[in-house]
Amino acid sequence: MILGTAPFTAESYFGHRSRLYHLDLEINSGNVAKIIKKANENGVNAINLVNNDNLIESYEKVVKDNEIAVIGTVGKTIIDYVNPDYEKAKNVDWKKDIKLLAKYNTPIMLVDEFITDSYDFELIEEILKEIKKQGAFAGLITAYPYKTTEKLLDSPILDLFDFYMIPVNKLGYMMDTKVFLEKEREDLANLIKKIDKKIIINKILACGIQHPEEAFNFLKKLDYADMVTIGVASENEAETDFKLLKNI
Template identity: 50%
Template sequence: MTCEGYFGHRTRLYELDIYNNPEKIASIIVKAYEKGVRAMNIPNDSCLLDAIDIAKGQGADMKIIGTVGHTDVNYLAPNFKKAREEVDYLTDIEILSNYDTPLMLVDDILVDGYDWDYTAKVLEEIKDHNIIPGIITSYPFKTSRQLVDDCIDLDLFDFYMVPVNKIAYTMDVDFFVKEQQEELKTLLNQINKKVIISRILACGIQSPKEAFDFLEKLDYADMVTVSAASEREADETFGLLLNK
């Protein structure tokens, strides 16, 4: 489960409905937990952390996959330099490490700026906290091509989160058909990390059944992160996913 704040065309509706409402977010977390979800991907956000505390008090004791370096910079038209200047990744690591956080991922707003020395520094800091490190990208092809060209020491991280969905929504290709699917599979196999799939629902454009039927074909997927913005969505989405 993810509590990252990007839902594509529905982002603004969700912002109005659930942001800054930790009680409502907690109710979704509790429902997800009831359906069998045991981990959440979140950035350092006080509202989300309050929601996690509320949900834990109701018996939903989630592990945290922390996102390090999340900022308020516009992710649709990112200013990567500004993001690096604004981010306080040390504070993110310190706060998130107070929770049951076995894994932390460097945010795509940092990774996709391709300042690999900077990314390496953040990964090393995560490792110094005895937490498993990983990276996130919004550009599965562009970033993966750089990774196979040894732009960074691949031993610095163990997990790699990439957006993948059947219709190529928010991916860096126009289509995701056989040719592109095979290329991405080859790249990911070369990188040889645990792969976390994000945006499998294409930010709500695809139904859970359509998305999860496609997910079953991705033999390189080790984990998947899925958003839900209501108890009803959590019941439907996670109920279907965990019964696959």
């Protein structure tokens, strides 16, 4: 289990809740630190960390007394999910992110989805190789589990990464498919098996739309899932959701 951090950075895809997350979490490192600590108390020993000042401050408050590994995201930028500006994404100072993440216990670093989904394989190769120089496992994040996986299978970087984070949930929410029924699920499973990487599932709760118990029961059926990242917005959610996931 990996603690997701999208609520902590008030990602825009949460809609009206983004404003609440901004006030309660994004500008309040104390509240975020409490949630990280509560998640850790409930068996979560890793966090998906991005280069965000408040988030880094929150993590450092907790990690002094708790062993929490970092699954780092490299090259995170504020991008419109509906109309992504890939050129802006590619111009981020990703070397700064790698240098920052390398300060912590960071066994895995993942290239942000808006760089991955730009399909600039020359740039992605450069980032992956720099990650490996730090002694970390390298991976990719995508927002498009169908389209990007197909492109990666024929790409020159296929052998340069070990981990692959993809959005999957029962509703098909924020996935590149109009429906996500039996055929679509089987098609995705076949693609993921072909790419042969360690798979990290994100958005399993469909950005809070799906009830946790239903989402986690669906997760159990995904035989290609090696890890899952789950974002929570309160100490109560951390305790409830992670206990539930452990018991399913």
